[in-house]
Amino acid sequence: MTLIELQPVFSTLWVVWFFVLFTGILFYALSPKRKRGFEERANIPFRDDPRDRLS
Numbered sequence: 001m002t003l004i005e006l007q008p009v010f011s012t013l014w015v016v017w018f019f020v021l022f023t024g025i026l027f028y029a030l031s032p033k034r035k036r037g038f039e040e041r042a043n044i045p046f047r048d049d050p051r052d053r054l055s
Contacts (some may be wrong), residue, residue, distance in 0.1 A: 028034070
């Protein structure tokens with residue numbers, strides 16, 4: 001078999017791979033145990049850091 005004959009198989013596997021990858025990222029990002037960490041990181045720009053002030 002040549003690569004040209006295997007192209008439909010590779011195309012199908014490529015779509016399946018990206019679907020699995022995408023759902024894995026969604027589960028990682030939306031899992032309840034990671035919510036607190038994401039919220040803390042989201043508030044970093046709004047922190048009042050005394051080290052940033054001039055004396």
